Amino acid sequence: MDYVSALVPPVVMAVLFTWLIVTIVKNQGGANKAKEDAAVDAALARADGTRQATGETPTA
Template sequence: MDYVSALVPPVVMAVFFIALIVVIVKTQGGPNKAKEDAAVDAALARAEAARQQDGTPAP
């Protein structure tokens, strides 16, 4: 019976990890993708504008 108690925690952690990965993959994209992409594009545009204003050369 010791082998069962030794295997239960890793199996439970593996199941939860797989469930987490499935949730992450399923929530990619969808209706919020355009909003998230727009937020990233706006942040990049602000950073580029600030870099150009400082006069630092592009990498």
């Protein structure tokens, strides 16, 4: 029975990892993708506008 107790943790971790990856892939895109993209674009534009207004140069 030692082999069962040795195999259970890796099997459980593999199942949970697979579930996590499937969940992430399923949630890519969808109905809110355009809204999320617009929010990111707006945040980047705000940051860029602030940088230009203060005269900072990009570091990256």
